[in-house]
Amino acid sequence: MSFTTYNQTVTSPQIMDWSLVKHLKKGKYSDVYLVKNAMTGQHQTMKAVPKGKRSDFDKSFYHETSALSSLQDIGGVVNLFYCENRLATHNFYIMEYLDANLDDLRMKNFPMTFRPPTILQLLYEMVNITEAIHARGIFHQDMKLSNFMIKFTPRHSQLKLVDFGMAATYDETTHLPSKVFFLNKPFSSPWVSKECAFQPSEEIVTIGMVAVHMALGIVPWYSPDPMRMLYYKTMFVEDPESFLKPYNTHVDAVVKNFVQTPYGELVDYNAKRQILADAYFKMTACFISSNIRAYTIGNDIRLD
Template identity: 20%
Template sequence: MIGKVISHFKILEKLGEGGMGVVYKAHDTKLDRTVALKFLPSHITANETDKARFLQEAKAAAALNHSNVCTIHEIREHENQQFIVMEYVEGVTLSEKIKSGPLELKTVIDYAMQIGEGLKAAHAKGIVHRDIKSSNIMVTEANQIKVMDFGLAKLRGSTKLTKTTSTIGTLAYMSPEHLQNKDIDARTDIFSYGVVLYEMLTGELPFKGDYDSALMYSIVNDDPEPVSKFRSDLSSEFMHIMNRVLEKDPEDRYQYVKD
């Protein structure tokens, strides 16, 4: 693909690959700007119903205009494969930042506020991300947060987890209700946001398991190790916030990010 021109985009380099597609850095020859192209797996739009659903979700995400959300410019198709043209974000993922250990409290607060602002903007438009995790969050050199992959967000409505959508979320970050095939809404993002917050503070994930079913059991049934076990610089108010965002029952969580 490198060097290939698709429409008016020249592919420059491969940026990454995951369950939801392959991402390339590209040059937009019409507007003379650098963009990222995400080519989606064919099963995402295997039939006209799936395709229409994807386009609806992508259209809603493209309407998001927020400094903490990666901007979607357009949706295109090449050789029957859909791809998303989006803002190119130069930086590292939050998961890469955390690899070297827990972050300083002031950094955690800064990043948490920015992630929260991005989620608040999405939820205000009825968009539930469903896949919030540290590897889906970019940090620029200027420490600006960009929440990625809102083009694959799940709009409120047909929100039940199915075999075809179960791979979308990464297990360790998924809410109990998501894992149990229950209706999900913005509160599932709040739980995943809590997992990311815990990870930033401790350098570890709150729920663990040697295999998928054990991890799923832990998320649904176990309480995580208190963050206070890992650090002593947190106020009681901060601890209360941590406990509440990770409540098993969505009714017991904060109902909105703005809370």
């Protein structure tokens, strides 16, 4: 690989061994591009983070590349292929190309929402992914529908977690008050929103809140006023059934179990999986599977 063009910008048609195909999206800290690997011909994803623009941009690059480097053998995490910090204007990294995120699928199929069996299956995979990254001492800290993506294959559709720009290690989060401002994030738990130290339990609470977004297509506790949103969020976690009763989601009991996980409690991931498996069997008379494609039936939002 050549490293002779450090003065290239991210908009150059060719960056090292990758040619730009198109711009995919703009995020808070980065731009995401579809690129083609000149050596393999494969399409991949490039995330470009402006250099030296703001300190949190540099931190985002460090957090994401450090976390992904530690999680490369976990199937439910996006694969990192290469990272580079020697270009003049941007840091960038190359990841596997994934087909769609859950929020894009939701919006594309609006006003449809995910059917209860699919919600349970997706939650099952989210718990698997969360357990795997927690076992490595890493917390994602920004789980939401747009950060869960689908990789399509002929026989199997796999859920993958992306965007580790806010990721942190256990030591960075659990022994000190939160250094990341979570108050304005709709899916952060009430405790984390109050700047309590991040705990494994709070990622489980977040998964329960994400389930509500899948079931309803809305976030019932959302408010543009962060303090009001914290108030609504706290009310929701204390009594989720009162929020969900008008909607008849069929996953109310699962949501309640997840969002009422006690702060700081040691998470029993097997127990969470069993709750999901039991609910799925009761709903479908089938056993839950790791192939999420199996549940795209009827008028469901398709995951293939």
